[in-house]
Amino acid sequence: MTWAAYGAYLLIVVGLVLMPGPDTFVLLRSSLAGGRRSGLLTAAGVFAGNVVQGSAAAFGLGVLIAQSHTAFTVIRWAGVVYLCVLGVQALRAARRGDYPDLTTGGARVRAHRAMLLGFGSNVTNPKVLIMYLSVLPQFLVPGVTTTVDALLLAVTVAVLGGIYQTGLVLAVHRARAWFSRRRVRRTGDVVAGVALLGFGGALAAG
Numbered sequence: 001m002t003w004a005a006y007g008a009y010l011l012i013v014v015g016l017v018l019m020p021g022p023d024t025f026v027l028l029r030s031s032l033a034g035g036r037r038s039g040l041l042t043a044a045g046v047f048a049g050n051v052v053q054g055s056a057a058a059f060g061l062g063v064l065i066a067q068s069h070t071a072f073t074v075i076r077w078a079g080v081v082y083l084c085v086l087g088v089q090a091l092r093a094a095r096r097g098d099y100p101d102l103t104t105g106g107a108r109v110r111a112h113r114a115m116l117l118g119f120g121s122n123v124t125n126p127k128v129l130i131m132y133l134s135v136l137p138q139f140l141v142p143g144v145t146t147t148v149d150a151l152l153l154a155v156t157v158a159v160l161g162g163i164y165q166t167g168l169v170l171a172v173h174r175a176r177a178w179f180s181r182r183r184v185r186r187t188g189d190v191v192a193g194v195a196l197l198g199f200g201g202a203l204a205a206g
Contacts, residue, residue, distance in 0.1 A: 009139050009153060010160075016131065017161045022083055022199045025192045026121040027165050029090060031172040032179055032188055034109035039169035041114035047162040048115070049122025054154025057132035058147060065126075066133055072126055076203060079124035083200035086121075090193030099185045127203070132157070 023046045031039030056062040065071045093099075122128055136153055139145075172179060179185065 005139055013157050013160055017164050022125060023121050025195045029192045030114055030117055031169045036173040038109040038114045041111055042118035043165040043169055045115035045118025046122050047158050049119045050158035050161055052123055053129045054132050054157055057136055058150035058154045062129050062133050075126045080200045080204045082120055082124045083196045087193045087196030090189045094186045094189035097186055
């Protein structure tokens with residue numbers, strides 16, 4: 001693995017990380033509901049999910065999952081259900097309009113629940129695994145690069161994603177006074193709900 005090849009890989013990964021997906025909307029909603037602590041824990045869950053999926057791709061397990069129609073279908077529909085449930089919850093929250101004050105820390109959310117929220121959003125999305133399987137092989141030379149190289153590339157995605165998501169959480173926290181406005185929160189929940197249902201529908205469509 002040369003520095004030139006790794007640099008080219010970084011450019012691709014940055015573009016992928018900056019592209020909004022289900023993880024982004026789940027993270028933002030967690031930050032708005034539970035404050036900075038909840039957002040950071042959700043980001044940690046997404047990071048763990050990325051490590052799991054990236055490691056599976058690096059060790060060749062991802063290919064087996066992608067080639068197994070049953071396994072891939074189960075994961076895909078689990079993701080559809082998960083995203084749709086989160087989308088409906090966001091829309092219901094918007095309808096109720098009862099929001100905690102972010103300036104006082106937001107609603108108290110249990111650590112494991114916040115982490116599982118992010119982890120579940122990531123590992124039930126087979127498109128993340130497909131991304132790893134599509135990008136990693138382009139930078140791996142059979143007989144030359146090693147499993148360690150593949151793991152380095154996979155973990156790079158998780159690390160850059162974690163840095164970006166941490167930045168989002170801190171940005172929300174910094175602007176918490178504005179985000180605490182009821183109209184802003186309701187609009188955010190509507191957007192997140194529609195987006196998550198849209199992602200779920202797209203995943204269901206294949």
